[in-house]
Amino acid sequence: MKYYLLALLCILFGGCYYDVEEELYPSLDCATEGVTYSATVVPLLQDNCYACHDAEANFGGVTLEGYDRLQTYVNNGELLGAIRHTPGFSPMPNNAPQLPGCEIEKIVVWVEAGAPNN
Template sequence: MLMILPFVLLLPACYYDVEEELYPDTGCATDNVTYSGTILPILESNCFICHSEAAKNGNVILEGYDNLKGHVDSGRLLGAIRHEAGFSPMPQNQPQLVDCVIEKIETWIEDGAPDN
């Protein structure tokens, strides 16, 4: 029994090391996130094909700051990109946005979704 004890005590440390390897810090840069420099390009490449002023699928327009801000304030933008229950998962019929992109949008919204 006493022989086993040291192994048991070491287990949490080993597990931690392995977890670090499995989920390395991806270095997602969320400083200096801005509407024009970060958010707009993300929406342009992933969403405007269906949510521009012209396309407005589901009557959702994400083009133009004021239009976008409405969906930010209602919580529908975050719900949709996080694939939360009760929201339509976006982008529609495509894989979820990668974590770092979602993190940037979250950071911008936490900053108050400024028009910068």
């Protein structure tokens, strides 16, 4: 039983470590130039998040549709916390695999540029 728990812990922490490494060393073939709100961020959210977070679904009282509403989650850190699976935030998309590293990277680049409405 003890060994089983140890193995489980290794797997869990191994997983976390891998995520962190992916963020520290983003893959070189992830093109993050020219990332914009309208051409990059909206389509990503549309495909992966609007099913639960457009104005109508509003799951968990969270609406990500519309620039002004999205700003709330950019500014309180929940958008990045959720997609990066940062401890303390609800991992998103809910009940689905984490977004590919390159897609997360694009959203991070947009947020770090000041989340412009472009």
